[in-house]
Amino acid sequence: MTWSLKGTYFESCNCNVACPCLFLSPPTEGECNALVGWHIEKGDDESVDLSGLNVALAVHSPGHMATTQWNVAVYIDERATEAQNASLMKIFGGQGGGHPARLATHIGKILGVKSVPIDYSINGGNHALKIPDIADVEITQMAGQGDGPVTISGHPLCIAPGFAATAAKSDKLVYNDHGMAWDLSEKTGVFSPFAYQSEQ
Template sequence: MNPQWSLKGDYLESCNCKGACPCIFLGSPTEGECTALVGWHITQGQFEAVDLGDRNVAIALHSPGPMAEGNWKVVLYIDQRADEAQQEALSRIFGGQAGGHPALLATFIGEVLAVEHLPIQFEVEKGHRHLKLGQSANTEITALEGQNGAEVTIHHHPLAVAPGESLVVAKSQSLLHRAYGINIDLSERSAFYSPFAYSGS
C-alpha cells in the first residue's frame, strides 16, 4: 500500500529545444535529442508525518529522442537542507516509488545516473524563474510576452510534468549543467513553468 502524501508548489523546465519544445505534444525534439533541467519548489507538502514544505527538488535529464519514447538518463538532486526523513521521502516520491504522477514520469527513465544532495535555489518572481543547483547547474527563464502583454500559455498538452495546469511559455537566459555526462551550456531556448500539485492517493 502506497503511503499518504501530497505536494504543491511551483515547477519549471528548461531544455535545448528551439521555440516551444515539441516533446510536450509527443513530437521529436528540435535538436534530435532533448537535454533539460526540471525543478520543483514545494510550498506545502506532507509525506505521512514528514513536513516537506519549503524544500526543492530537481532533475537533469537526457532523452535520446522523443521524450514520450522514454529511455531517459537522469540525475536526481535533493535539497541539501532536507533532513534524513525528508531526503528519504523526497527520494521515494520523485524516484517514483510512492505512486502518483511522479511514478508515471519515472516509467520514462531508463537509467538513474546519480542521486545527489546539493544546495538548491528556486526563485519565483513575476514572469521570471531561476533554478540553481550547487555549482554544477542553473537556468534562468523569462515568460514570453503575448497579446497586450499577457502570458503565452499552453493547455491540456499530452506530456505534462504538472497535469491539470496551464504552462506559461518562457525562454531561457541561461541553461547550464555539467555533471555525469549530461553537459549543456545554452541560452535563448525553450522553457516552461506553472504551479504543480501531486498526491499519492
Template sequence: MSTQWQIQGDYLESCTCKGACPCIYLEPPTEGDCSALVGWHIKKGAYGEVALDDLNIALALNAPGPMAEGNWKVVLYLDQRADEHQQEALGNIFGGKAGGHPELLASMIGDVLAVERQPIGFSVDDGGRHLTIGSSYEADVKAIEGQNGHKVTIDNHPLAVAPGHSLVVAKSRSLRHRNHGIDLDMSARTALYSPFEYAGP
C-alpha cells in the same frame, strides 16, 4: 499500507529545443535528442507525518528521442537542507515509488546516473523562474510576452509534468549543467513553468 502524501508548489523546465518544445505534443525534439533541467519548489507538502514544506528538487535529464518514448538518463538532486526522513520521502516520491503522477514520469527513466544532495535554490517572480543547483548549475527563464502584455500559455498538452495547469511559455536566459555527461551551456532555448500539485498513492 502505502503512505499517503501530497505536495504542491511551482515547477520549471528548460531544455535544448529551439522554439516551442515539440516533446509536450509527443513529437521529436528539435535537436534530435533533448537534455533538460527540471526543478520543483514545494510550497506545502507532507509524506505521512514528514513535512516537506519549502524544499526543492531538481532533475537533469537526457532523452535520446521524443520524451514520451522514455529511456531517459537522469541525475536527481535532493535539497541539502532535507533531513534523513525528508530525503527518503523525496526520493520515494520523485523516484516513482510512492504512486501519483511522479510514478508516471519515473516510468520514462531508463538509467539513474546519480542521486546527489546539493544546495538547491528556486526563486519566483512575475516574469520568470530561476533554479540553481550548487554554485555552477542553473536554469534562469523569462516568460515570453504575448498579446496585450499577457503571458503566452499552453493548455491540455498530452505530455505534462504538471497536469491540470496551464503552462507559461518562456525562454532561457541561462541553462547550465555539466555532470555525468549531461552537459548544457546555452541560452534562448525552450522553457516552461507552472504551478504543480501531486498526491499519492
C-alpha cells in the same frame, strides 16, 4: 501511504520555442536535454513535513521523449533531514504512486543522486534555479497578445497535469555533471503550479 505536494515547477531544455516534446513530437535537435526544478510550497508524507524544500532533475533523452528511456540525474535539497530525503526519493522516484510514478516510467537509467544546495527563485515571470558548480538556469516569461502570458494547456507530455503551462524562453541553461555539459540560451522554458498526491 498518504502524501501530498503542491508548489511551483519549471523546466528548460535545448528545444526551440515552443518545445515539440510537449505535443509528443520529436525534439528539435534530435535529442532533449532538460533541467526540471520543483519548489514545494506545502507538502507532507504521513508525519514528515516537506514544505519549503526543492528537487531538481537533469534529464537526457537520446531521442523522442515519449518513446525513448531517459537518463536522469537527481538532486535533493541538502536542507532535507534523513526522513525528508527518504520521502522525497520515494515520491519523485515513483514508489509513492501518483503522477510522479507515471513520470518515472520514462526513466531508463539514474546517473546519480546528490544532496546539494538548491536555490529556487521566482520574480514575476522570471524563474531561476542554481546548484553550485552544477547548474545555473534562468527563464523569462514570453510576451503574448497584449503583453500577457502565452499559455499551453492540455499538452499530453506534462509534468504538472491540471495546470496550464506558461511559455518562457531561457536566458541561460548551464549544466555540467555526469559527463554532460550544456551551455544554452534562447531555448524553451515553461513553468506552472503543480499538485501531486498519492492515489487514494
